[in-house]
Amino acid sequence: MDYSDSIKIVLVGTTHPGNIGAAARAIKTMGLRHLDLVSPKEFPSDEAIYRSKAAKDILEKASTYETLLESVKECEVVIGTSARNRKVPWPVLNPKDASKEISLAVKNNSKVAIVFGREDRGLTNEELGLCNLHVHIPTNEDYTSLNLAQAVQIVTYEIRMKFLESENLKNDQEWDVELASAEQTERLIEHMDELMKEVEFYDTENPRKLLMRVRRFFKRSGIDVMETNIFRGLFSTIQKKLNK
Numbered sequence: 001m002d003y004s005d006s007i008k009i010v011l012v013g014t015t016h017p018g019n020i021g022a023a024a025r026a027i028k029t030m031g032l033r034h035l036d037l038v039s040p041k042e043f044p045s046d047e048a049i050y051r052s053k054a055a056k057d058i059l060e061k062a063s064t065y066e067t068l069l070e071s072v073k074e075c076e077v078v079i080g081t082s083a084r085n086r087k088v089p090w091p092v093l094n095p096k097d098a099s100k101e102i103s104l105a106v107k108n109n110s111k112v113a114i115v116f117g118r119e120d121r122g123l124t125n126e127e128l129g130l131c132n133l134h135v136h137i138p139t140n141e142d143y144t145s146l147n148l149a150q151a152v153q154i155v156t157y158e159i160r161m162k163f164l165e166s167e168n169l170k171n172d173q174e175w176d177v178e179l180a181s182a183e184q185t186e187r188l189i190e191h192m193d194e195l196m197k198e199v200e201f202y203d204t205e206n207p208r209k210l211l212m213r214v215r216r217f218f219k220r221s222g223i224d225v226m227e228t229n230i231f232r233g234l235f236s237t238i239q240k241k242l243n244k
Helices: 017-029 046-052 056-060 068-072 095-107 148-165 182-198 210-221 225-243
Strands: 007-012 035-038 063-065 077-081 112-116 133-135
Touching: 007 017, 007 068, 007 148, 017 035, 017 046, 017 056, 017 148, 035 068, 046 056, 063 068, 068 112, 068 182, 077 095, 095 112, 095 133, 095 148, 112 148, 182 210, 182 225
Parallel strands: 007 035, 007 112, 035 063, 077 112, 077 133
Antiparallel strands: none
16 A cells, blocks of 8 residues: 555644745655645745755645644544643653554555644644644654754654564454544544533533543544444434433
8 A cells, every 4th residue: 555645744834934845845755745734824935845855746645624624524543742741641651662553544544644743833722632643753852843844844754664574474363343533533532521511520610631631532532434333323313312
């Protein structure tokens, strides 16, 4: 399988157009070709083209969106890069281990988005909440600064190495049903929240971390389309019983 058709790199809120061009170059050198830009400060840009060198074609085909959800809604696996210590722990992998999850997802015909945040502050908590997994590059604790394009290069390198390693191995088990897309998972989470409010499961004025933990559960589970439909069918049945 040509993994480049199933994986896209998403840059969110990029401030400097040169970083977009350098990231495009990093993407192409590792055999990928799909780039999404979410609310870039400046694009199209001559600086981006200059920094991309021979990866101008990546920029020409890049898609631009207003929000991250618009970019990833059709993806079954969304991986966000994060350097933050979150109040609610989330599954965090290093780039090598993340590449294994990406390889398995691609072999199961899933679309994968790898999301990189703003140069100065990364991804927001809301954006990180859209991700199934987080990937953290274990830099030197005394100096953690990584350029955006460098981070893209590291992650895409590990992806390429994993696919080269497993190119001739066909023993991974394939899932019997497609994984749920980000949009389908979001609808499931919203439906569960709606049901919890109806049964007064939590105080809507003080939800604490409950909703984030519910989101984390579904995002890390790798839930498939049939499982999503089962849960939503159950929620609908309970709601009908409550309304009688």
